[in-house]
Amino acid sequence: MRLDEGIGCELMLDGKKSIFSGMQATGTLTLGNYLGALKNWVELEDEYQCFYCVVDMHSITVRQDPAELRKRARALLTLYIAAGLNPEKNCIYYQSHVSGHAELGWILNCFTYMGELNRMTQFKDKSAKHADNINAGLYTYPVLMAADILLFQSDVVPVGSDQKQHLEIARDIATRFNSIYGDVFTIPEPYIGKQGARIMSLQDPDKKMSKSDENPNASIYLMDDKDTVIRKFKRAVTDSDNQIRYSEDKPGIKNLIEIYGLATGKSVAEVEAEFINSGYGDFKLAVGEAVADLLTPLQTRFDELQKDKAYVDGIIKSNAEKANYYATKTLRKVQKKVGFPERIR
Numbered sequence: 001m002r003l004d005e006g007i008g009c010e011l012m013l014d015g016k017k018s019i020f021s022g023m024q025a026t027g028t029l030t031l032g033n034y035l036g037a038l039k040n041w042v043e044l045e046d047e048y049q050c051f052y053c054v055v056d057m058h059s060i061t062v063r064q065d066p067a068e069l070r071k072r073a074r075a076l077l078t079l080y081i082a083a084g085l086n087p088e089k090n091c092i093y094y095q096s097h098v099s100g101h102a103e104l105g106w107i108l109n110c111f112t113y114m115g116e117l118n119r120m121t122q123f124k125d126k127s128a129k130h131a132d133n134i135n136a137g138l139y140t141y142p143v144l145m146a147a148d149i150l151l152f153q154s155d156v157v158p159v160g161s162d163q164k165q166h167l168e169i170a171r172d173i174a175t176r177f178n179s180i181y182g183d184v185f186t187i188p189e190p191y192i193g194k195q196g197a198r199i200m201s202l203q204d205p206d207k208k209m210s211k212s213d214e215n216p217n218a219s220i221y222l223m224d225d226k227d228t229v230i231r232k233f234k235r236a237v238t239d240s241d242n243q244i245r246y247s248e249d250k251p252g253i254k255n256l257i258e259i260y261g262l263a264t265g266k267s268v269a270e271v272e273a274e275f276i277n278s279g280y281g282d283f284k285l286a287v288g289e290a291v292a293d294l295l296t297p298l299q300t301r302f303d304e305l306q307k308d309k310a311y312v313d314g315i316i317k318s319n320a321e322k323a324n325y326y327a328t329k330t331l332r333k334v335q336k337k338v339g340f341p342e343r344i345r
């Protein structure tokens with residue numbers, strides 16, 4: 001089924017394939033999230049119909065402070081726009097504003113085996129980390145994620161490698177459902193960005209840069225000011241041979257070359273040539289300046305958007321309506337397939 005089948009809605013009329021992705025509003029986004037996800041998302045907006053969700057329902061699988069969650073969710077949604085996602089082209093919304101996520105999630109729970117969920121490594125990791133709160137939501141987290149994806153008949157799902165297992169289970173659930181009821185769900189494919197797929201920690205370049213890292217010097221946060229960015233790059237862990245060369249046995253410098261390349265649009269060879277006569281001090285300063293220059297417009301736009309409450313509120317309202325419209329189409333079809341009584345109009 002395609003979402004544009006027989007409906008006169010502008011969003012899908014050009015028959016584009018659809019994309020769904022989401023981020024949790026936990027922690028502050030890093031340069032890794034930007035270069036590995038957000039920046040790539042912006043490039044997809046013309047080719048695909050994209051749905052980008054702030055997955056606040058997933059967030060409460062671990063205990064949250066309500067005021068803090070609300071604030072972070074708003075900041076994340078604002079950041080999606082500040083990073084360049086056009087809210088006219090992309091559907092940017094809160095998961096909790098579209099009840100179809102929960103409704104489809106319930107139905108899919110009844111098509112998911114405990115044996116499948118028992119294999120999920122994220123559940124194992126998170127239950128070890130939150131031993132005092134191993135709740136059923138944490139366990140069925142992948143089912144809600146499958147509902148997110150399948151609700152929009154998503155063709156493509158940009159995710160990090162840690163989410164591949166969840167995407168696999170979404171595909172398995174969809175295939176199982178289709179084999180019982182016919183062609184109901186599109187089977188989604190993962191999309192792993194071409195370049196910058198993995199930005200590494202500045203303090204331990206064998207580990208990925210992550211918003212949940214306890215050491216603030218390991219990550220560049222999208223809201224870090226110029227001085228902070230430069231200071232963090234100056235302190236970045238590297239080897240000591242003082243040559244700017246892209247090599248697997250120089251993980252720190254390799255990471256900095258990749259970051260500089262992505263920030264300036266230069267290739268690895270161009271970066272190596274530019275710094276052939278420089279030492280680490282000059283190179284690190286250049287990386288810091290390039291990244292600060294990349295982040296400044298995003299930060300300015302974020303501040304402007306935060307002040308323009310009415311504009312952002314308008315997007316939240318209209319995009320939730322759009323998302324709800326498409327979600328309901330799939331949901332009604334699924335409800336009918338499983339045998340729920342028709343609604344009386």
Ligand code: ATP
Nearest residue numbers: 032033036037159160197198199208209210211212
């Ligand atoms: P956490 O520390 O809470 O696990 P995270 O920083 O690893 O978070 P996620 O919320 O898991 O980030 O991921 C959001 C998106 O950002 C995903 O698409 C993921 O692929 C991407 N991403 C996260 N970290 C990096 C990184 N270091 N390099 C490239 N992409 C990244």
Ligand code: LTN
Nearest residue numbers: 020021022023024055145148159
């Ligand atoms: N589990 C993902 C966030 C997420 C997601 C999704 C990503 C929830 N639903 C649907 C892609 C598609 C994470 O923690 N990064």
